[in-house]
Amino acid sequence: MAGTQTVEPLAGTPRERLLAAADELFYAEGVHTVGIDRVIERAGVAKASLYSTYGSKDALVRAYLESRHERIRARLEQALGRATTPRDRLLAVFETLADRITAPDYRGCAFVRASAESDGDDVAMQTSREFRGWLVDLLVGLARDAGASDPDTLARQLVMVYDGAGLGVRMDRNGESGRQAVAAARALVDVGLAPAG
Amino acid sequence: MAGTQTVEPLAGTPRERLLAAADELFYAEGVHTVGIDRVIERAGVAKASLYSTYGSKDALVRAYLESRHERIRARLEQALGRATTPRDRLLAVFETLADRITAPDYRGCAFVRASAESDGDDVAMQTSREFRGWLVDLLVGLARDAGASDPDTLARQLVMVYDGAGLGVRMDRNGESGRQAVAAARALVDVGLAPAG
DNA sequence: CTGACAGTAGACAGACCTGTCTGTTATCGT
């Protein structure tokens, strides 16, 4: 029955419900598109509660993006624990990312979308740089451990494929994006770990 | 002398000045960030002129993105004319794209930025899909001509690297992005043109 | 000279957004 479909209400404290609503709406429809009213309605919370707990929309956006960062960090840590050899660890990171982008609710990288039209100093860009710096550092370290001849380049190239794969899902509705990205990553790792370029 | 720096006025008919101003401002600061008032001020044109020539902001955005598409198409056509072998033509396309992203005024892909937070049916997403469909088709054809074992996958992978390189420049201020992207593309082409996977 | 027309300048309407403020209700510790 179309039209009778209801969204299940959010649970927890107002603070938690606000973050959950923000995560849901900001990610699905965009940080700039979704207004405060939409968020508090979804959270089932009064506007005053939002401003007493978070202080501003910007702060809520920051909390939203930081929670995404944390979630990704935890998932990657888990995947890294399962891998053994340095090379496997490098690929494991990438496969985890690729896994995520093939999920049906994937709408592209939250950081990329939130900061696509920012002027370079707003909260979206700040948190994005933190996240991306962390990801690059992680990959550089793993690439070095795996014996890459140029760890920085390899890490950056893998991030490129990751970003591009996410865009491919969103912009081109390319369902093969994940598979193609993993294949590309494997090829880049093979070349990057070869003894001499 | 800081502060005395003036922007040179735009030339041509009001229609041309409007498109030039839109191209400049929309690309530099974002389609959603820049309002009509900024555009007409830069163009040196009355608001009524904008609405009599283009009809709406959406139509101006469409014109802006279509002009970007056309410009890229022309540049690629030129580069393709210089290349000889199918493999060179494939790499030429990519090197032209990489060239562009290393330019000092590059701010990321205009289509990606304009449609980063759109809901899937607005003018930014429509023109983006046209552009990206065209680009993928072009690359698939070239990959096929070059004898790729899986032309579609190779084309998509190259687009991923292109997208990712553009993001790297914008998000991470990575000046090596172009070089690293070309190296990645070369590696992917090498693998993709190998006789059997 | 004059009338049509393209363009300018700017006020205005209507919508939307963030953030504040007032007043009310409910819960919980003591």
Place this chain on the structure above:
DNA sequence: ACGATAACAGACAGGTCTGTCTACTGTCAG
């Protein structure tokens, strides 16, 4: 039982944005 606190509902202010409308100006054909 009761006071404090947290949360609710919603009006309101102040700003921004798109798009319309009025009134003025200059140019050019006939």
